[in-house]
Amino acid sequence: MDFFEYKNGAMHAEDVSLSDVAHSHGTPCYVYSRATLERHWHAFNDAVSAHKHLICYAVKANSNLGVLSVLAKLGSGFDIVSGGELMRVIAAGGDPAKVVFSGVGKTHTEIRLALEKGIKCFNVESIPELERINEVAQSMNVKAPISLRINPDVDAKTHPYISTGLKANKFGIAHEDAIKTYTAANALSHLEIKGMDCHIGSQLTDIAPFVDALQRLLGLIDELAALGIHIEHLDVGGGLGVKYNDETPPHPKEYAAAMAEKMKGREHLTLILEPGRAIAANAGVLITKVEFLKQGEEKNFAIVDAAMNDLIRPALYSAWQKIEPVTPREGNSAIYDVVGPVCETGDFIGKDRALCIMPDDLLVVRSAGAYGFVMASNYNSRCRPAEIMVDGSNVHVVREREVLSDLWKHEHTL
Numbered sequence: 001m002d003f004f005e006y007k008n009g010a011m012h013a014e015d016v017s018l019s020d021v022a023h024s025h026g027t028p029c030y031v032y033s034r035a036t037l038e039r040h041w042h043a044f045n046d047a048v049s050a051h052k053h054l055i056c057y058a059v060k061a062n063s064n065l066g067v068l069s070v071l072a073k074l075g076s077g078f079d080i081v082s083g084g085e086l087m088r089v090i091a092a093g094g095d096p097a098k099v100v101f102s103g104v105g106k107t108h109t110e111i112r113l114a115l116e117k118g119i120k121c122f123n124v125e126s127i128p129e130l131e132r133i134n135e136v137a138q139s140m141n142v143k144a145p146i147s148l149r150i151n152p153d154v155d156a157k158t159h160p161y162i163s164t165g166l167k168a169n170k171f172g173i174a175h176e177d178a179i180k181t182y183t184a185a186n187a188l189s190h191l192e193i194k195g196m197d198c199h200i201g202s203q204l205t206d207i208a209p210f211v212d213a214l215q216r217l218l219g220l221i222d223e224l225a226a227l228g229i230h231i232e233h234l235d236v237g238g239g240l241g242v243k244y245n246d247e248t249p250p251h252p253k254e255y256a257a258a259m260a261e262k263m264k265g266r267e268h269l270t271l272i273l274e275p276g277r278a279i280a281a282n283a284g285v286l287i288t289k290v291e292f293l294k295q296g297e298e299k300n301f302a303i304v305d306a307a308m309n310d311l312i313r314p315a316l317y318s319a320w321q322k323i324e325p326v327t328p329r330e331g332n333s334a335i336y337d338v339v340g341p342v343c344e345t346g347d348f349i350g351k352d353r354a355l356c357i358m359p360d361d362l363l364v365v366r367s368a369g370a371y372g373f374v375m376a377s378n379y380n381s382r383c384r385p386a387e388i389m390v391d392g393s394n395v396h397v398v399r400e401r402e403v404l405s406d407l408w409k410h411e412h413t414l
């Protein structure tokens with residue numbers, strides 16, 4: 001079942017026509033479907049329900065408070081990478097005790113904040129970070145719960161910019177250094193070893209690298225047990241891919257079941273998953289309006305009102321996202337590059353798309369719920385778009401469109 005589909009000639013999100021959303025709230029505009037977010041979260045949660053587990057949604061994928069509040073109401077945990085994400089989770093009603101804190105550069109202030117709020121665990125990425133967390137915990141007279149992010153050195157076979165589990169990447173602690181780093185952590189007075197963690201990359205479309213990584217970590221957990229260091233949870237990170245075009249990623253149920261299967265016989269070990277994209281990407285779209293159709297010497301351009309500042313994935317990774325008319329027309333299609341108004345040659349949303357369109361038509365860019373608005377900027381002094389959450393036939397504005405004066409709100413003239 002798809003909650004984004006054509007009904008009565010117009011694309012809908014659940015029971016709401018995207019054409020109505022565009023007319024009431026303007027374009028460009030992100031629209032999310034609550035039912036889709038919930039369905040995706042349950043797909044992970046249900047598949048591992050027989051094992052002790054926690055789904056920690058990766059907040060970076062889409063950190064809108066509306067999105068976070070929907071997941072918090074389901075009892076979700078959260079994977080964060082900054083103090084800002086922690087405060088968003090709390091503002092959305094999330095439980096800090098279900099928060100894991102990842103990332104290579106946690107500051108003193110962020111570590112202190114996380115300890116004050118009582119997060120579940122720090123996923124630690126280096127020895128200097130271990131020492132820093134120990135120092136901050138000592139100054140607060142508490143023990144910090146930690147797990148080490150191990151770099152299992154498996155090839156995630158994804159885009160090099162979003163592959164994180166190779167030796168050449170900045171993330172994590174090398175597999176061969178894992179035991180000695182755990183031993184060092186164990187010797188620090190204000191740390192409490194809770195878990196082991198990894199995250200090998202994003203948009204993976206094959207289960208094998210996940211299973212390889214999990215097995216490598218289970219081997220380490222056994223070695224540590226022999227040394228008297230006991231691990232309570234195994235966090236396998238996120239990274240499950242989604243279908244943008246013709247990818248065939250495993251279903252979350254299939255992936256999560258494969259993970260749970262490998263955990264059999266280890267009932268004491270809680271399994272943590274950190275899915276981001278697989279929950280949010282296909283739960284959102286970006287609506288944009290065609291401003292002009294322009295015939296170039298070699299190409300036709302559909303100049304739309306969304307640009308790389310609103311959705312940067314095509315420009316940054318040459319990512320392909322489906323573009324469809326909100327209200328399809330009868331007639332012949334032409335081939336267009338769908339481009340924005342930003343002054344960069346790389347400002348495109350899609351290339352060589354067959355579309356039957358006229359100026360003022362609305363287009364919908366699919367799979368925009370993850371790494372969409374969160375990566376938006378004000379480049380070219382463009383206001384960031386509104387974000388809307390559809391819930392059945394209800395429409396909630398979960399972030400107002402910025403207005404021009406927002407652009408210089410934090411600036412000062414001389």
Ligand SMILES: Cc1ncc(COP(=O)(O)O)c(C=O)c1O
Binds near residue numbers: 061199239274275278
């Ligand atoms: C540590 C960590 N966990 C989880 C995620 C979420 O990844 P994805 O959106 O691919 O599921 C990321 C981003 O890749 C990450 O860096």
Ligand SMILES: N[C@@H](CCCC[NH3+])C(=O)O
Binds near residue numbers: 203
């Ligand atoms: N921003 C990336 C994913 C980054 C994953 C970060 N851990 C994308 O849009 O595909």
